[in-house]
Amino acid sequence: MTRRHLTLICIAALALSWAWLPEFTVTMFSYIGLYSMVAAGLVMLTGIGGMTSFGQAAFVAIGAYATAWVCTSPAAAAALGGFVPAGALPWVGLVLGLVLTFAVAWALGAITLKLSGHYLPLCTIAWGLSLYFLFGNLEFLGGQTGITGLPALTVAGLSLASPRALGPLIWAALLLALWALHNLLDSREGRAIRALKSGRVMAESMGVDTARYRVKVFVLAALLAALSGWLYAHMQRFVNPTPFNLNIGIEYLFMAVVGGAGHLWGAVLGATLITLVKEQLQDILPKLLGASGNFEVIVFGLLMLFVLQRFADGLWPTLARWSSRFLKPEPVRAPKSTASLAGRTLPPAGTLLLESDKVTKRFGGLVANNAVAMTLKAGEVHALIGPNGAGKSTFFNMISGVDDPTEGEVRLIGETMNGKPSRDYAARGLGRTFQHVRLLGTRTVLENVAVGAHRRGRHGWIASMLRLDRAEEAALLAEARRQIERCGLGAYADVPAASLALGQQRVVEIARALAGQPAALLLDEPAAGLRHLEKQALATLLSQLRAEGLGILIVEHDMEFVMNLADRITVLEFGTVIAEGTPAEVQVNPRVLDAYLGGSDEPVPMAA
Numbered sequence: 001m002t003r004r005h006l007t008l009i010c011i012a013a014l015a016l017s018w019a020w021l022p023e024f025t026v027t028m029f030s031y032i033g034l035y036s037m038v039a040a041g042l043v044m045l046t047g048i049g050g051m052t053s054f055g056q057a058a059f060v061a062i063g064a065y066a067t068a069w070v071c072t073s074p075a076a077a078a079a080l081g082g083f084v085p086a087g088a089l090p091w092v093g094l095v096l097g098l099v100l101t102f103a104v105a106w107a108l109g110a111i112t113l114k115l116s117g118h119y120l121p122l123c124t125i126a127w128g129l130s131l132y133f134l135f136g137n138l139e140f141l142g143g144q145t146g147i148t149g150l151p152a153l154t155v156a157g158l159s160l161a162s163p164r165a166l167g168p169l170i171w172a173a174l175l176l177a178l179w180a181l182h183n184l185l186d187s188r189e190g191r192a193i194r195a196l197k198s199g200r201v202m203a204e205s206m207g208v209d210t211a212r213y214r215v216k217v218f219v220l221a222a223l224l225a226a227l228s229g230w231l232y233a234h235m236q237r238f239v240n241p242t243p244f245n246l247n248i249g250i251e252y253l254f255m256a257v258v259g260g261a262g263h264l265w266g267a268v269l270g271a272t273l274i275t276l277v278k279e280q281l282q283d284i285l286p287k288l289l290g291a292s293g294n295f296e297v298i299v300f301g302l303l304m305l306f307v308l309q310r311f312a313d314g315l316w317p318t319l320a321r322w323s324s325r326f327l328k329p330e331p332v333r334a335p336k337s338t339a340s341l342a343g344r345t346l347p348p349a350g351t352l353l354l355e356s357d358k359v360t361k362r363f364g365g366l367v368a369n370n371a372v373a374m375t376l377k378a379g380e381v382h383a384l385i386g387p388n389g390a391g392k393s394t395f396f397n398m399i400s401g402v403d404d405p406t407e408g409e410v411r412l413i414g415e416t417m418n419g420k421p422s423r424d425y426a427a428r429g430l431g432r433t434f435q436h437v438r439l440l441g442t443r444t445v446l447e448n449v450a451v452g453a454h455r456r457g458r459h460g461w462i463a464s465m466l467r468l469d470r471a472e473e474a475a476l477l478a479e480a481r482r483q484i485e486r487c488g489l490g491a492y493a494d495v496p497a498a499s500l501a502l503g504q505q506r507v508v509e510i511a512r513a514l515a516g517q518p519a520a521l522l523l524d525e526p527a528a529g530l531r532h533l534e535k536q537a538l539a540t541l542l543s544q545l546r547a548e549g550l551g552i553l554i555v556e557h558d559m560e561f562v563m564n565l566a567d568r569i570t571v572l573e574f575g576t577v578i579a580e581g582t583p584a585e586v587q588v589n590p591r592v593l594d595a596y597l598g599g600s601d602e603p604v605p606m607a608a
Contacts, residue, residue, distance in 0.1 A: 001326075001327055001328065002327055002328050002329070002330050002331075003320075003323070003327050003330065004330060006323075006327060011175065014029075014171070015168070018164070018167065018168065019164075023163075023164065026163050026164045026167055027163045028275065028276070028279065029167055029171070030163040030166065030167040030170050030235060031275055032268070032271050032272050032275050033167065033170040033171045033173075033174045034170060034228045034231055034232050034235075035228070035252065035255060035271040035274070035275060036174050036255075036267050036268045036271040036272075037173065037174050037177060037224050037225070037227060037228040037231075038056050038057075038060060038224060038225045038228050038252045038255075039252055039255040039256045039259065039267035039268075039270055039271050040174075040177060040178060040181060040224060040264055040267040040268075041056065041220065041221030041222070041223075041224035041225055042056060042221060042252055042253060042255075042256035042261070042267070043256050043259075043260075043261055043262065043263065043264055043266060043267045044181060044193070044217055044220060044221055045217055045218060045220075045221040046253065046256060046257075046261055047256060047257075047260070047261025047262040047263070047266075048185070048193060048194055048196075048197065048217075048261075048262055049193055049196045049197060049214065049217040049218075050196055050197030050198065051113060051120060051196075051214060051217070051218065052120060052121040052124070052253070053120075053121065053124040053218075053221070053249075053253070054121055054124045054125045054128055054246065054249045054250055054253060055124040055125065055127055055128025055131070055246075055249055056128075056221065056222070056225045056249055056252050056253075057128065057132070057225075057243075057244045057245065057246070057248040057249035057252060058127065058128045058131035058132060058244060058249070059101050059104075059105065059221075059222040059223075059225035059226050059229070060225045060226065060228055060229035060232065060243075060244055060248075061131065061132070061135055061229060061241070061243075061244035062097055062100050062101045062104060062131075062226055062229065063094075063097035063098070063101060063225065063226030063227060063228065063229030063230040063232075063233070064097075064229035064230065064232055064233035064239045064244070065097075065135060065141055065147070065229075065233075065239055066093050066094075066096045066097030066100055066226075066230070067090055067093025067094060067096070067097055067150070067230050067233050067234065068093070068141075068147040068150055068233055068239040069093070069096075069140070069141060069147070070089055070090075070092050070093035070096055071089045071090055071093055071150050071151055072147055072148075072149055072150065073140065075140070076089075080092070086151065087151075087154045089151065090150075090151060090153050090154075090230075090234055093230065093233075094227075094230050097226045097227075097229065097230050098223055098226055098227070100226075101219075101222050101223055101225070101226035102219060102222075102223065104222075105218055105219045105222035105223070106215060106219055108127055108218075109214070109215040109218035109219060110215055112124065112127070112218075113211070113214045113215055113218060114211075125246065128246055128249050129246055131244075132241055132244055132245050132246065133241075135241045135244065136240075136241040142239075142240065144240065144241060145240065146238060146239050146240025146241070147238070147239045147240075148237070148238050149237070149238075150233055150234055150236075150237045150238065150239070151234075151237075152166075152234060152237065153166060153169070153234045155169070160234070163235060166231070166234065166235050169231070170231050170235075173227060173231065174268075177224060177227075178264050178265070178268075180465035180466070181264055181465070182264060183464055183465050183466070183467050184461060184464045184465050185264075186473075187459075187464035187469055187473055188450070188453075188454060188457040188459065188464070188469070188472070188473060188476055189459075189460065189461050189464045190464065191440075191443075191447055191450060191451050191454070192208045192210075192213055192451070192454060193213060193217055194440055194443065195208065195210075195440060195451060196210055196213055196214055196217070198440070199438055199439075199440055201402060201422075201434075201438065202434065202438035202439075202451075203451065203454075204401075204402075204421060204422045204423050205400065205401070205402070205422045205423070205425070205426060205432055206423075206426055206451050206452050206454050206455070206512070206516060207423045207426035207427055207454050207455035207516065208423060208451075208454055209423055216461065220461075229244075247297065251274060251278075251300070254270070254274055254300055254303075254304060255267065255270035255271045255273075255274045256270055257270070257304065257307070257308075257314060258270040258273060258274065258303065258304065258307050258314060258315060259271070259273070259314050259315060259316050260313055260314025260315060260316030260317055261313070261314055262313060262314070262317075263314065263316040263317065263320075265316055266314050266315070266316030266317075269314075269315055269316050269319070270314070270315070270316075273315070274300070277296075277299070277300075277303070278296050278300075281295070281296040281299055282296060285299070336470070336471075337470075337471045337474070338471055338474040338475040338478060339471040339472040339474075339475045340475065341453070341456040341457070341472075341475050341476065341479060342455070342456045342457075342458070343456075343517060344429060344517045344518075344519065346378065346519055346548070346549040346550065347378045347413065347519060347549070348378065348549070349377075349378050349379030349549055350377055350378060350379060351377060351378040351413075352375060352376075352377055352413075352414075353376050353377060353378055353412070353413055353429075353519055353520040353551040354375065354376040354399060354410075354411070354412055354413075354430070354520050354551065354553065355374075355375045355376075355410070355411045356372055356373060356374045356375075356395070356398075356399055356408065356409075356410050356411075357373060357408055357409045357410075357411070358371040358372070358373055358407065358408040358409070359371070359372045359373070359395065359398055359399070359405045359407070359408035359409070359410060360372070360405060360406050360407040360408050361391075361394050361395070361398060361403065361405055361406050361575075362406045367575055368391045368394040368395075368575050369391045369394055369395050369398070369405075369572075369575040369576075370574075370575045370576045371407075371408065371576070372391075372395055372408075372572070372575070372576070372577055373577065374399075374570050374577070374580075376520055376551045376552075376553050377551055378519065378549050378550070378551045379546055379547075379549050379550070379551065380546065380551055380552070380567040380568065381542060381543075381546050381552045381554060381565055381566045381567050381568075382551070382552070382553050382554070382566065382567065382568045382569070382570065383553075383554045383555075383556060383562045383565070383566035383568070383569045383570070384396070384553060384554065384555045384569075384570050384572065385555070385556065385557075385559070385562060385569060385570075385571055385572070386571055386572035386573055386595075387573065387595065389574075390572040390573055390574065390575065391572055391574070391575035392555045392572055393435055393524065393555070394575075395572070395575075396432075396435075396522065396524055396555055398410060399522070399553075400422055400425055400430060400432045400522055401417065401420060401421055401422030401423075401424065401425040401430075402422050404418065404419060405418065412425060412428045412429070412430055412520070413428060413429055413519065413520075415428060426455060426516060426518075427455060429518050429519035429520060430518055430519070430520045430521075430522065431452065431513035431514065431516045431518030431520070431521050431522070432513060432521070432522040432523070432524070433506065433509035433510055433512075433513055433522070433523050433524050433526060434509065434524055435524040435525055435555070437502065437505045437506060437509060438509070439497040439498070439505055439508060439509070440497060441496065441497055441498030442496055442498065443496065443497060444493065444494050444495060444496060444497065445484060445489060445492050445493050445494070445495060445496075445497050445500070445508055445511075446477060446480055446481060446484065446493045446494060447480075448497045448508055448512055449480040449481075449483055449484055449508060449511045449512045449515050450476050450477055450479075450480040450515065451512060451515075452480070452483075452511070452512035452513055452514070452515035452516045453476050453479050453480060453515040453516055453517075454516075455516060456476065456479070456515075456516065456517065457469075457472050457473075457476055458472065459472050459473075479515055480511075480515050481493055483511040483512075483514045483515045484508075484511050486511070486514070486541070487507050487508075487510055487511040487514075487541060488507065488534075488537050488541075489504060489507055489508065489511065492504065501529065502528075502529040503528070503529030503530040503531070503534060506525075506526055506527075506528065506529060506530070507526075507530075507534075507538070509526075510523065510526060510538075510541075514545075518550070519549075519550065519551065520550070520551045520552075520553070521545065521550050521551070521552045521553070522552075522553045523542075523552065523553070523554045523555070523556075524555045525555055525556055525557065526538060526554065526556065527556055527558045527561045528556075528557070528558075535558070535561055539561065539564065539565050542554075542565060543565070546567075554566065562583070563583040563587065564583075566583055567582070568580065568581065568582060569581065569582070569583055569586045571586060571589075571591075571592050571595075573591075573595045578591045578592065578595060579591055579592045
């Protein structure tokens with residue numbers, strides 16, 4: 001039995017037993033389904049996307065109030081002009097709620113998500129409170145009294161007035177949302193989303209517009225919350241501000257974190273635990289303490305401390321590890337078809353690919369790079385060397401779009417790139433690795449390398465959610481596997497990237513850059529951490545890439561590796577170019593010998 005089989009069995013058991021469950025149990029299951037929907041959005045937003053939000057209850061309120069207003073307001077009835085039958089008003093309210101939520105979430109996200117650190121969650125608290133008080137002070141929404149008399153949902157003439165009738169719709173919506181979110185994460189778009197939490201610089205360099213993706217994830221989580229609010233309003237048949245305050249927003253976040261903030265089914269587990277515990281504590285604590293109050297909040301705080309102490313990733317990963325002893329892994333299904341990926345025709349050998357013209361970088365009074373001029377041509381390996389602190393990494397970041405030069409100009413295949421983000425460099429044909437390895441450690445080597453091919457795919461979020469991207473996804477993974485095998489790591493394709501040695505992780509970065517089919521390849525210390533035979537294999541690979549027409553720029557400290565591979569070498573000292581030429585010329589340059597090679601008169605040995 002696999003996890004999928006177990007999931008289907010549990011769903012079938014719930015469906016078959018629904019009609020015989022006690023009314024209270026049915027109501028509790030309905031609430032769990034509603035809360036799980038919001039928590040699933042927070043898993044996407046916080047656990048996977050790395051953006052903490054305490055304000056999701058406000059989006060639940062928008063979905064609830066939108067349908068309440070449409071269904072009860074005379075102004076809404078007049079606006080609809082009698083063209084919409086009464087039974088369809090809740091569905092109009094759903095559309096209005098989703099549209100309003102989309103607009104509000106996009107506007108808030110565009111502003112809020114520019115913040116980082118503790119400023120982001122503080123800002124979500126601010127606008128969450130603002131919306132909460134707004135709903136309580138708008139007279140046409142009933143003020144603090146709220147709106148009563150909401151009609152029940154009807155589907156094909158069947159009234160869903162009770163939780164027993166509405167519950168199946170709630171759980172159907174939840175399961176459909178989980179299926180769609182799982183499909184999204186298992187795609188090219190999902191890999192970009194996973195990179196938002198800890199790999200934004202890397203993702204941008206692979207062509208991902210991380211700012212836009214952050215807003216899209218924020219909007220997605222808000223839409224799930226609004227859908228939950230719509231269902232909640234028609235189950236309660238009454239709406240007021242109380243269920244949408246900041247405390248409820250914190251509870252939603254508790255659900256996601258306790259269940260497992262990086263796991264979709266963790267949202268359901270967390271919502272189930274918090275809902276059931278809260279229900280029991282509301283009965284038990286007043287009897288124990290002899291007074292009524294929201295004492296369960298104290299217990300939730302202690303529970304959060306315990307979970308974070310003992311189960312840092314939430315309860316779901318622990319449950320999944322335990323169940324793996326009894327469940328078989330999911331079989332890998334061969335794709336029915338593959339699509340053709342966008343390709344790139346490499347420029348002819350000798351074509352000027354990358355050029356820096358008097359590039360200068362200042363940090364206050366410190367000049368990290370001073371009028372550095374350098375070129376990279378197709379079909380050559382150009383090495384950039386210099387002692388520690390010479391400004392190599394700073395220059396490397398400027399010619400790859402991570403930083404902007406203070407003065408001077410960077411041109412990539414004839415186009416001036418000053419002021420453009422690194423994703424535009426990737427689109428233009430530049431691939432790169434990093435001095436400090438930037439991988440998604442918990443994801444497989446295959447998934448990491450597939451991130452490099454992001455720009456070669458075309459399908460978006462909707463296609464991914466509906467699994468309409470399978471042919472393209474198969475092609476992207478096949479390309480990633482080809483590059484992994486080309487780099488000699490085929491045996492490690494399906495293991496977590498963090499389990500590899502540092503040298504192997506650097507090779508994974510090279511494979512990731514190659515998956516984007518670049519014309520210019522920038523490698524930051526690619527041989528660091530490699531053993532002798534691994535360095536030879538890397539040199540062979542780079543020589544092959546040079547023969548295929550790639551232009552390769554290397555920053556490296558291993559002089560023997562550089563001298564035996566490079567066609568040209570540029571030497572930096574204190575941010576200034578002190579020498580440029582062939583390896584033989586650089587080895588006998590007095591300034592290089594004094595500044596970098598220790599003043600030795602004996603050149604670095606070169607391979608025959």
